[in-house]
Structures are given as structure tokens and as C-alpha cells.
Amino acid sequence: NERLPSVGPSVGSMAQPAEKVEKRSLNSELWHACAGPLVLLPPVGSRVVYFPQGHTEQVAASMQKEVDAHIPNYPNLPSRLVCLLDNVTLHADIETDEVYAQMTLIPVPPTNEKDAHMSPDIEMRSRQPTEYFCKTLTASDTSTHGGFSIPRRAAEKVFPPLDYAQIPPAQELKARDLHDQEWHFRHIYRGQPRRHLLTTGWSVFVSAKRLQAGDAVLFTRDNKGQLQLGIRRQNRQQRVMPSSVLSSDSMHIGVLAAANYAAATSSRFTIFYNPRQSPSEFVIPVAKYQKAICHLQVSVGMRFRMVFETEESSVRRYMGTITGMGDLDPIRWPNSHWRSLKVGWDESTAGERKKRVSLWDIEPLTFPYVLCPQPLAFRAKRPRGGRDEETDSMLKKSSFWS
Amino acid sequence: NERLPSVGPSVGSMAQPAEKVEKRSLNSELWHACAGPLVLLPPVGSRVVYFPQGHTEQVAASMQKEVDAHIPNYPNLPSRLVCLLDNVTLHADIETDEVYAQMTLIPVPPTNEKDAHMSPDIEMRSRQPTEYFCKTLTASDTSTHGGFSIPRRAAEKVFPPLDYAQIPPAQELKARDLHDQEWHFRHIYRGQPRRHLLTTGWSVFVSAKRLQAGDAVLFTRDNKGQLQLGIRRQNRQQRVMPSSVLSSDSMHIGVLAAANYAAATSSRFTIFYNPRQSPSEFVIPVAKYQKAICHLQVSVGMRFRMVFETEESSVRRYMGTITGMGDLDPIRWPNSHWRSLKVGWDESTAGERKKRVSLWDIEPLTFPYVLCPQPLAFRAKRPRGGRDEETDSMLKKSSFWS
């Protein structure tokens, strides 16, 4: 009759020893559902571009700190490394269920342009499950007063059909989370007007996962009809890195040193990508990068669209205008394409949206692509208006593989 | 009427915004009480010896991993750095209350032996509070069935005296934790036979701190008569570093790179010392290091004592014998004095005690010190038995500041 252990799941893998790190890769569909519709992982074996600059931004975000400006870069570490994506495993934090991907990368020598152009445009499927729903929890859902109110369409789409001959119609649901722990819920259809509810078992789940109003839960049904459930916490309460292990300086320098050492020795290195914490993806398929850098003509004043995730876990495009171009950090990362575009957004509610994006983040509205292959030098010489000196010099200095 | 927020403290600094990292240094007495009687921090402004090797061991322990053997050391990073201890701040993890110290170090040029010998033997006071008690929680203490049974002497020593004219004698206690949050308890003296108990308020504290049987709580009374309380968790459930931020390789390399960069530029760097997680102290006062290395004659077969912490938070000495001497990691850290002694312990219950310790960890039993100063070379040439070739060559190669 202990206090805390009682809130564990009722069945399943609780008997296993305290295994703090998931060993194997998790259920891919559920992982992607938790990660959200925008998260696309490059396939294993493909070539990717790794941006140490973006990696340090994720580390800084995890520690809720600004990027340390006083850490110098390694003189030989370029702002981007072309790598072979040697392996990807999907994980979830044991305590928070936060999803993250472990990637092992092997730096490869720069490819010549011919090869680069011949690389296929690798299609990355989001692998969002078709049979799933996601609901942001209300105060009533998380209070101790009652259960969970299931949106009608959601229940009808992913839950097994109820026997409406019963009064009231009810069934027991079993769903597994990312750690393969099973949770039991009583699913009942009652009330006036009628509605779908989760009652018994729901509060145990809320307590164990420490869910609060504003967090979201999602249910999916796999191709065998098995239910799975995951959570997406509100941004404000994402896991915070304990600062008690390494100083942020050491973390920052560790990212750079690991990449630098791997690049110098062409050896494997390992990074973690936290899709819901990282400000931007910092491992990009070569084809996506190349398509944006080589084929996309951008200029100040150009209009574009960009995809964002809505609160209801679908996607929506916002419109914006390029207001400037230039290095985000000209001292430490000169001639980097990382978030080199300064942008403004059409909608006034755009306070949260980033003021700097990368070329491969945006979709141009008009005349998007030039014929390929066309030398960069030729295009840079073409007269175009509305560009300042900084931009011009950046374009001149930049070359594809630097 | 929310589920989780209700278990917070009833008064005090809950209103402050979600501040994940303690800014200022905490109450020193309470911190030291939580850290335990063996933890002695060198004073700010003194010179210390920093061992990157020991630092990586702490990081590995925090991640519950072995030290990565495949990470090479930086060619110019010595196994120890003499540093000025520029600053020390005391902290506690927001989620677990685990105590840790942040130290900023500035590498300084090696001092000549004369200066080293003249440096005073800095006395480090443990600053354990005199009025305090520590109790390991029983199953009854942590169950939901009842409150907390206070040891009689403990209650009489640190709690305000009860008015025994009341029936039953009782009072309300207020105590602040390391985060300056206040907790309220009903302290009552009742039962047959009579005993001291904490009833109302205790279960809230246990839930909020997620205490389990085996964890320890401690109460202290400061010089103003204010009560403070802290916790010491059982080793098995110490905070585990989330592996989702940096790979262990990057952490490991980050420690080395930060120290290497600071040593090369004589600039400040920051480390965290987790006294209850780290296998050994890796920042040692110069005087302590010097006293052990320069003055202490050790040889295989020598008997020694070493201090350990008991379960009741006092100290006790165990006896042992030196069984070997030599580098722990001859490849990456040659001629390091870090845990260079292989030892065996007298008591058969010594399974948990370390098999390797450093010179400054032990207290020799007989004829401990030679007159000082006496050249190392001379002592190394003196004939002594029972030493193998490895030890001899190590002693010959080693010099004070390498």
C-alpha cells in the first residue's frame, strides 16, 4: 500500500528493471504522431547536411539559455557537414515521454556538383497514422472531478465500435504508450445529450503522466487494431535539462568538439534531435538543402509561404515577406545558410513566429525554380534589385559545399 | 481544485515564476547538511587541483554509463590542472533537491615547488550544522497510513520545546527547504508509550518530494531558531541525466574540450560537482594534494584508513591495505595520480567500497610523513620492497607538476 507506485500502469512491462534509457527503437507510427505532422526524418543510409549551429541552438533551448556568444568555433569546423545518416533510433524520455531521435552521422567528403545533382529527391513520408486523433486537455479533463470527454468523431474513428444495444453502451479499452506500458480505460457513451467519455482509469493516467490542462493526448489504432496513446506537453513545461551535470559552456563546446573530431577523422558521431524543443531541424536531407540553395532564387521583398503546426495537430501555411538576408552569426559562422533569411509575417498574431528562417524552410509563391543545373556564379551576376551589399557579398562568397 | 498543484507548499515563494535554475547560492549550512559530513568545498580564492579524469567519471556516473574508452584525450591536456577557484555557488535541483556546487576555475601556471610548499594548509570546515538530525524513512513513514515518527532525541534537540501542560502537547512547525519553500507540519507528542510525531502536512511533503522508504530527511535549526529541512535520496534513485540532450560522447568530449580551451587561454571555465553522485572529488585543494603526493610514502602492502559516511550520516573509518599502484588509464591519462592506488578492504562487507582510491583519500597508519622538503628523486631511489615494475617506472616518471 505504497504511495507512489500505485499510479503505475496495471499490466504489462512494469516488471522490467528500472531501465532508464530505451534500448530499441520505438513504434514509429506512434512516435511520429507524438512528434507532430511537420517532423520528417531522413531515411537511414541517405546523405544529410548537419548544421552544428542549429545543434547548439537546440542545446541552448533545452537549457532555456541563450546561445553562448563567447564560445569560439573550431577554426576547421565548417558551418555545415555533409554526412551519411548511419542510423536513426526513436526514443521517448522515461519521465516525460518527450520524443527524440538518436542519429549517428558519418561525415563524408564533399561531393562534386554532378553527383549532388544526380542524387534523387528523397521522399520523406511523415508516417502520420491515418487512424488517430489528438485532443488538448481541458480543465475538466485534468481535474479530479471527472473523466475525459472524447470528441465524438475521434471516438468513432479510432475506438472499437460500441454495442449500442447495451444501456448504457460501454467497453474496456486497452492502449499502450511509447514505453509499451498498457493502460486501461472504461469507455462509456452516456449523458444528456449523449457523449463519449473515458472514466475509470483516466485519472490514474493523468496522475502518472502528470498531465495538465493544455497538454494533449493522442490515440492511434495500428493496422492490427491495437490502440496506442501518446502525449504532447504544452511548450511551457517541456522538460528542462538539469544544469547540474554539465555547464552550458561545456555542452556547447562538446557539440562543436564532437563534430569537429568526427569531421577530422571521418568517424561516427551521435546527436539527439528533439523535434518539439528544437527551434529548427538541423539535419536536412542533402536533396532538400541542395534544392533550396541551388535552385531557389530569393531576394529581399520576395513573398513566400511556410508551414506551421496548428493547435489541432494539423498543418497550416502562413504568408510572409523576406525582409533581409545575411549571416545570423557573421563572426563564428560566416557564409552559413543557417537561418540566413530575415522575414516578416502577414498576420499580426505572428508574434511567436520566427524572425529568421532558412532557405529550405520556405515555399516561394511565384516563379519558384530556375532550370537546373545552372551555375551559381551566373545567377549571382544577374541583375536583381532590392538587395543590399551584405546580401550581395554573401551570395558571391558562398559556394555550394564551401 | 487541480490535481497536481495542490501538493505544493502552502506559503512562501510559490508565486515566483517558473525559475528552473537557482540563481543565488543557497543556505550553506543546509546545503552541507544535505551533502553529508564528508563534503568539504575548497574556499573561494584558493588554489585547487582539477582532474578532468575524475570529472568525466562523474559525468559517466550521472548518465549511468561506463566511461567511454574510445574518446581520446587532447594531446596538450594534462591529467591535472592547477586552478584558481574563482567562485563557488551552491545549488539544488529543482525537481529532485539533489545538491550540487557550481565552481568556476581559472587555470594558473604551475607554481614552483618552493611556493607550493609555502602554501598554507587550508582548513576546510565541513560546516555541518550542530543542531540537526537526519532520519532514514521507514515504510511507515512513507505510507499513506500515517505520519512521521520522530526520534525522541532528534525532536528534543532541534524542535522548539513543547508545552507539556497541554493534553496532548502539540505545536505547528514551519520549515523551509533548499528552495526557500515553506512547509507546515503538526508536531504532536502522544501515543502509548509517548512519542513525537509529525501528522498533518507530512503526507503533502512526502508526495511533493516523492520520498520513498530508504530516503532520508533532515531537519536543522539555524542560529535564529528557524527550522530548515532537506532530503537525501537513496543512491539507487538518484536523478538520471536525460540522455535526450547530448550524447554521452559529446558530454565526455565537452568536459575535455572545455578544460583544454581554458588551459590554453588561461580563461575561466565552469564545472558542476555533485557530491552525492560523483565517485570521488575531482577538485582538490592544492595543499591537500601536495601533502599527499609530496610527503606521503606509500608502498604495496601498506596499511591505511579511509573515511566513509555511515547510514546515520556520521563518519566511520575502514581499514585497508594497498595491493597495487599504477595508472588507472595508462593510455589516455599516463602518470596521473587519479585513483592510482589499488586497495583491499579488511571487512568482508566491503563489496561496495572502491577498489581504487587516490593518495589524498587515505590516512596512513604508521610513520605517515617524511620531513619536508625532501626531493622526490631521492625518495624514489630508496630501496623498498614489494613493489612491481609498473609502480617503479610510474614513480620515476612522475614529477610534481608533470
Add this chain to the structure above:
DNA sequence: ATGTAGGCGCTACGCCGACAA
């Protein structure tokens, strides 16, 4: 269609002394 609140039964939290170790 679904969030919130009132009503109310019943579980289990938590306060008590009785034992024993």
C-alpha cells in the same frame, strides 16, 4: 457537440492507541 458544475456514494487517506521488537 462538449465544457463545467451540482449531487452524492464510497474509497482510501490519515489520526488514534495497541502492541511488539
Add this chain to the structure above:
DNA sequence: TTGTCGGCGTAGCGCCTACAT
């Protein structure tokens, strides 16, 4: 001296509908 238990009152958890949006 103090760990655990049986006894027990009651706070609050959680299931139900009503009502509002």
C-alpha cells in the same frame, strides 16, 4: 524507543446528470 497494525471518521475522488455555450 519506535515500527507496524487494526480501528474509525471524514475529505475528496470520481460517476452521474443538468445546463450552458
